[in-house]
Amino acid sequence: MLGLSHRIGLLLLSVVFSITACAVQTPAVPGAVSDTYFGMHLHRAVVPQPWLPDGERLTPWPEAKFGSWRLWDAYVAWPNLEPQKGKWQFATLDKYVAMAQLAGVEVLLPLGLSPPWASARPSETSSYKPGNAAEPRDIEDWRNYVRTVATRYKGRIRAYEIWNEPNLKGFYTGTPEKLLELSRVAYETLKAVDPAITIVSPAVTGDGRHPEWLDHYLALGGGQYADVIAYHFYVPRQAPEAMLPVIAKVQHIMRKHNQDHKPLWNTETGWRIANKTITQRIGAAGENWSNLDDAQAAAYVARALVLGWAAGVQRFYWYAWDNVDMGLIDPADKSLKPAGAAYGRVREWMLGATFAGCNEDGSLWVCTLIRADGKPARIVWRTGGEALWQVPAAWQALTLETLAGDVRTFDGQQVVMLGQFPVLVR
Structure with missing residues (x-):
């Protein structure tokens, strides 16, 4: 629907990007949404x-x-x-x-x-x-x-x-x-x-x-x-x-x-x-x-x-x-x-989620939240065009959901194509 869901399963061998030091950071926000x-x-x-x-x-x-x-x-x-x-x-x-x-x-x-x-x-x-x-x-x-x-x-x-x-x-x-x-x-x-x-x-x-x-x-x-x-x-x-x-x-x-x-x-x-x-x-x-x-x-x-x-x-x-x-x-x-x-x-x-803040590094944005069910999740996107992205292993992520509602279950490979559309990783 949004041109992203058919790409997120692509696994390529080129260089991928990951989270490094953050140039912009918003503080934690008290209270649930x-x-x-x-x-x-x-x-x-x-x-x-x-x-x-x-x-x-x-x-x-x-x-x-x-x-x-x-x-x-x-x-x-x-x-x-x-x-x-x-x-x-x-x-x-x-x-x-x-x-x-x-x-x-x-x-x-x-x-x-x-x-x-x-x-x-x-x-x-x-x-x-x-x-x-x-x-x-x-x-x-x-x-x-x-x-x-x-x-x-x-x-x-x-x-x-x-x-x-x-x-x-x-x-x-x-x-x-x-x-x-x-x-x-x-x-x-x-x-x-x-x-x-x-x-x-x-x-x-x-x-x-x-x-x-x-x-x-x-x-x-x-x-x-x-x-x-x-x-x-x-x-x-x-x-x-x-x-x-x-x-x-x-x-x-x-x-x-x-x-x-x-x-x-x-x-x-x-x-x-x-x-x-x-x-x-x-x-x-x-x-x-x-x-x-x-x-x-x-x-x-x-x-x-x-x-x-x-x-x-x-x-x-x-x-x-x-x-x-x-x-x-x-x-x-x-x-x-x-x-x-x-x-x-x-x-x-x-x-119902509580936000722990958003981090920006270059064109990569990661917003961390604790959802209403008590489990952590991240909303992630890029502003500088599409690129491959390595989901950090420390997140222990199980699924990725797109704005179109498509859900991908990770099966060991956690490299995805990320672009302007936010995705929910949990």
């Missing part, structure tokens, strides 16, 4: 997208299992819920919450985007409709919005995120100081409704070139109004390994402002993935994004999920299951892409 680590976005679970052909507008519930669901670009932002002052429209969000409860997944609802009627600058351009990126003109409108939503979904929506990507003008044109005020009011209001609610900081985005926004926001005192720090670890033209220095930068900023005791969530990440027939539209289809083929996308999804947890990220929300640019299913026929299958496979490998 939880189901909520595996997050997702869905665009068309309830609201159809009219530009798609009839019969293709709604998305069936994903085949790949996940434990948390972020409702962004899902038609439930403030302008959708309260298009006119005091006129509430909860039908779509009601359906989402019911679906989440049925599937046993936790909901994360981003708060924000100002309706034109509440916007401080209602005619200002945004990535959505005019006025959406401005802060609300009257803080009491914001307070009422937060209170109304939190009260309606008390005990059912467990986490709220304060605004999406405020460092980008298409999403937010106010000042960090104004967002600090919005965060304070939201925090106080949410905790008054339900102290158990988890409040997530404004989710800054960038490949590491823009950490100063988060640095400034936390310097203002933003951390006191968040239980979790959020970041969007996009590296659109790079491999997943490029996330690691970005994560390290964010963690440094958290330590600098005494926020490193709080969880770090990656509330949005994805890569542009080619489709069978429908051409990508806007945004991620821009020239600043790579366009991954099926094989590369499967490898990237798998490695990103493994490395995110190994680096200390406690949630990882893929953007998005049914996105036409970055989807894990094909938008034309809703068939599962290899990247979607890889998401599900790696979840099976990781769920």
Whole structure:
């Protein structure tokens, strides 16, 4: 399926590589991998997208299992819920919450985007409709919005995120100081409704070139109004390994402002993935994004999920299951892409496991974990092209499993062809 399983049985007499001193190493991560680590976005679970052909507008519930669901670009932002002052429209969000409860997944609802009627600058351009990126003109409108939503979904929506990507003008044109005020009011209001609610900081985005926004926001005192720090670890033209220095930068900023005791969530990440027939539209289809083929996308999804947890990220929300640019299913026929299958496979490998860290030597990556059954295992891949690899005898490995689900039993020969696709050795 992924072009690897038919090769792993090859035993050649040429030079093979093995593990030596490590150039990069992530520390052990306390605690087992939880189901909520595996997050997702869905665009068309309830609201159809009219530009798609009839019969293709709604998305069936994903085949790949996940434990948390972020409702962004899902038609439930403030302008959708309260298009006119005091006129509430909860039908779509009601359906989402019911679906989440049925599937046993936790909901994360981003708060924000100002309706034109509440916007401080209602005619200002945004990535959505005019006025959406401005802060609300009257803080009491914001307070009422937060209170109304939190009260309606008390005990059912467990986490709220304060605004999406405020460092980008298409999403937010106010000042960090104004967002600090919005965060304070939201925090106080949410905790008054339900102290158990988890409040997530404004989710800054960038490949590491823009950490100063988060640095400034936390310097203002933003951390006191968040239980979790959020970041969007996009590296659109790079491999997943490029996330690691970005994560390290964010963690440094958290330590600098005494926020490193709080969880770090990656509330949005994805890569542009080619489709069978429908051409990508806007945004991620821009020239600043790579366009991954099926094989590369499967490898990237798998490695990103493994490395995110190994680096200390406690949630990882893929953007998005049914996105036409970055989807894990094909938008034309809703068939599962290899990247979607890889998401599900790696979840099976990781769920309930404890990570002892990842080691990198050149192009070889080895992530060591103790699985839920108490037995050690390693997730292994190469970033520099395929090469033969000698499985260390000290591992006492019995089997190797590919992303395609193929399992090879070792019979004394432990030399395999290894490439960009992670394999599970145990």
